[in-house]
Amino acid sequence: MTANGAADVFLLDGEPIPFAPGQTVMQAALAAGHYIPHLCFHHDFKPHGSCKVCTVRVDGATTASCTLPAQAGMSVECKADDLEENRRTLVQMLFVEGNHFCPSCEKSGNCLLQAVAYDLGVLDADLDYFFPSRPLDASHPDLLLDFNRCILCELCVRASAEVDGKHVFALSGRGIGKHLIVNAESGRLVDTTVAVTDKAVDVCPVGVIIRKRVGFAVPIGRRRFDARPVSAQALEDAPRRAPPEAAP
């Protein structure tokens, strides 16, 4: 709050956004009903800013909005042609880096990567595919790990450590060889303490952590993002706060 009692605000594409101390631009924007495209951000976890899809411009400098502390009076540009173009390329990069076959994927329609891609108008990969070789881990009786679809958002890593208290998932490797690992000497999920009820299982935004025996229970076409674009639904998920009262 400022000295005169009014909420602190910053401008997002010219619109005033109120914010609480400690909030980042992304957190404040979502709370105020303004969508900024994102993949690795999740309202339950401390943002870390790796996917860079949420990159915005402030005073001529570009930066990830999920980790950018909101400051009174800052002017944030989110909807700009070059920023949108960069977002599309980043999403395309994630598609070519892994192996994503949406038509046969159990996550299709519930997949954040797919939803954000459609929302941004990404209709092809444009870049050359890497076609990496990433074996599945089907060792666990109730869960399947399909690393082909991993976008390295670290949400399962964060959820397992912070919510489940288990550290089932971690990252290893470096650069384009960075990859998800599980907490077992065998390297297999069955030898970890993971449970189907874990937050880490629930939080995967793409089709890496898949529950067995429930595949396609809801047909493609009637799934979450088949109904409405992610830009509308992300706002419903975010902890909301009342929009600032309109000036008289």
Add this chain to the structure above:
Amino acid sequence: MVDAAPPSPNVARLDAVVAAHGARATELVQILRDAQALDGWLPPATITYLAHRLRLPRARVEGVAGFYAFLHLTPAGRYRVLFSDNVTDRMAGSLDLLDRLCTSLWIERGKVSEDGLVSVDTTSCTGMGDQAPAILVNGRAIPRMTPERVDAVAELIRAQVDLCEWPADLFAVADNVHRRDVLLDAIVAPGDALRAAIARGAREPERAGSARSWREGVPALPQGPAATLEEIKRSNLRGRGGAGFTTGLKWEACRTAPGTTRYVVCNADEGEPGTFKDRVLLARHADLVLEGMTVCAYAIGATQGFVYLRGEYEYLAAPLRATIARRRAANLLGTSILGQRGFDFDVVLHLGAGAYVCGEESALIESLEGKRGVPRNRPPYPVTHGYLQQPTVVNNVETFCAAALIALNGGDWYRGLGTPRSTGTKLLCVSGDCARPGIYEYPFGTTVRQVLADCGAERTQAVQVSGPSGTCIGAAEFGRKLAFEDLPTAGAFMVFDDTRDMFEVARNFAHFFAHESCGFCTPCRVGTTLLRNVMDKIHGMRGSQHDVDRIRRLNRLLQASSHCGLGHTACNPLLDTLKRFRPAYERRLQSLDFEPAFDLDGALARARAMTGRDDASAHLAEVDEDASAVAGRGQP
């Protein structure tokens, strides 16, 4: 969540390693290095046991080990030979020598021999640019490789001679200092700069009102530490690691930041290809480096220091530790340094394990804390939230040397050297096509042409200033000055004569960045690999204008959205060479239009063979022409 301890034949030896590091999780990179020395790699049971002993999740330990190029999660051979793969090594024939060694040992590059004896591969620049080509054997540097030395190495490996019994002359590293100025000429007895700093405070009048302890971080006026800080600020010294941040401001920000403990970190992770000055400073002037760190500790009130030495310079670790011990014995480190009550400061040496990105200060701090070397989100900056979230100064080796000289001779003396915006001198690491590669110290403001003349470079086509992340200039720009206001440099100065193919230089650097990207952010992780692939495609004579445009588009993305400087600068060598040496690209481009990544018509060859057809319409180009001809006739 801690895993149960498994049985392991190595338990006693691993216990000794863990105990030597106080079982501290912050020492994880050091512990993994030492544990690997036992078997030459880190078997799964070793990872599990270390995780158990350090009370860390096993996956976390594996994730850290998996980050560093010199730590192996799969067997890598009893002898692990790595050829430095900077472009200057290649120019000196490194690839032929690598082939010679592989042939001699009957092995395939990148694969361990079937008996588990040896592997041979490449690694990023090992900091021996003036004595290229260089190799590392189990982390030990061997410069000046020749066919004879390759054969000698092959024989020693075949005979399974223990590395410590190899002939000493193999490991001899030359300093090759060819031009000295105030830094390399300085004769400073250990402690002189510190005594000067302490005396400078004593000369100033005491002010009772602000006589709080300097340890409290209050900028209390003219006592010793504050007076020392004033001299550093007056000198206008700027960081020598490349970014050029004003050292005095960094120290002051750290001094005034709230915190319980302050840290001084010497960044000796000299990873920028073509740079080797810190190696020479640490070999010849280790006391001056440590003196500068201690001066910094005095000025900011730090109690703990670290030297983060790149793994490639492991051979310098023992002498450095000896210097640290000697200074401790002389009361130049430890408690009540030089009899000053409350002036307590000590230094610990940490070794890297093969990760260029750890030269970025926040990634370096992560590595010091025993984690993957991933740059942090900033702000907050290390000066307020550094090692263990405490105020931390990270400076380059050369910066600390300069700081020691300033403490001794004063800020006014130093600002009289160089140019107004780039005070003092700079060490250059000259390598490539010249008669006298090595270290050259010049005042800032020296022209590129002057350096080329002094090092005996002839018919020079280009100079890569400050390494791949710096600037590549052509002959028209040799009048430019080496200074922050014109050509900023961290030291690398790679010379290319007119026989060199500048496209191949850029391609080598593209491979370097792809190899060294930490992988944290999407644009750099995927973008550096896309750049590498584009350069390989053009190299294979399959590139087109479309690929050149792709480089420019990737550059815009990496500039706008990368997490740290590695991604921001990864396109520099490509754009610089495109701008100045465009024909090197153009003569490789297939057409000036689009060319797909694979040969579509070629892919149809098998179908043609199976159907017994080879007529015009069974070929892609002809089909396209037919289609456009049809369109031309106005049919639907």
